[in-house]
Amino acid sequence: MADDNRDRPLIAEGPVVILVEPQLGENIGMVARAMANFGLAELRLVNPRDGWPSDKARAAASRADHVIERTTVHATTEDAIADLGFVYATTARARDGFKPVRAPVEAARVLRTRFRAGQRTGILFGREKFGLSNEEVSLADEIVTFPVNPAFSSLNIAQAVLLMSYEWMKSGLASEAQTAFCGPQMEPAQKQTLHSFLDHLEDALAARGYFRPAEKRPKMVSNLRSVLTRPAFTDAEIKLLRGVISSLERYSPTEPRGAGAPAQRTRGAKSENDDG
Incomplete structure (x- = not known):
């Protein structure tokens, strides 16, 4: 090294x-x-x-x-x-x-x-x-x-x-788990920042038809929030994730997407959340 x-x-x-x-x-x-x-x-x-x-x-x-x-x-x-x-x-x-x-x-x-x-x-x-x-x-x-x-x-x-x-x-270390090096010290984001991000994500997913069937939306939203509130994201991490969502929002399902993007789903293909 x-x-x-x-x-x-x-x-x-x-x-x-x-x-x-x-x-x-x-x-x-x-x-x-x-x-x-x-x-x-x-x-x-x-x-x-x-x-x-x-x-x-x-x-x-x-x-x-x-x-x-x-x-x-x-x-x-x-x-x-x-x-x-x-x-x-x-x-x-x-x-x-x-x-x-x-x-x-x-x-x-x-x-x-x-x-x-x-x-x-x-x-x-x-x-x-x-x-x-x-x-x-x-x-x-x-x-x-x-x-x-x-x-x-x-x-x-x-x-x-x-x-x-x-x-x-x-x-000679205070703890056997201690090392001579450490990463940057980052405080978890405030809850209002996290909740704003989750609202942004929910809106973006709704615009893409993710919540189907409609009656399952509350449960799906609850599951998403349970997963995404667990890691204790920092402000910088939430900013990065919001940037990803904003980038995806710039493209509609019928518009050409950036280089390297996956091909559009063919008409009639089922969503992963579809029944059946």
Whole structure:
């Protein structure tokens, strides 16, 4: 998806993301992009196979330059987490041990609480091929396990980071249904505006012979009003609908209509509201 919001404030905070022995520069770049999407900014690499810096990583980061430029390289996992007060280790498979295991939603809430308390935190992600070793998991305080298909549990490293980054961002919202974007705020139209539109529609339909047989008109009008009062139209929406009706009113059944209009009904054809 294209980014058309570069004039908005950049969110760059939260837990450190630590990649242990990542292999491909492209994967590191996609991790940086995922982090930037959801407001994370500090990336640490433990002994990257192809070295650092990486042109391939920068290209794959898709303008997440603020993450790429701050990325640091460390010789060991212990060194990468030395200044952090709390660390999660991510894994998609069962582990033996005594550490608490959290789902991503709960883990993100824990990280948010610690972040608000001023504590430095981090999330460990393992290698593309086999993830974190048991020794590396033992360095963390707790484990995050993703609810994946047991028969196909391997995640791409960027996907794993994306999942945790998303949960991190969501944990800071007032409501889990909230998003960073919203549509225009529009108030429902006043009832007099709505009723005037419905009168206009009824007159236009009557002129076209819609209410047949005549004795059914009250019920048909009642049904129309029940349907059209349900959506809570705004002033702009009612204006649009009245424009449509006015356009249709300009043409009589015997006059040529605009390009693309459906052909006239043949004489004797029944209306959808006719009996029989």
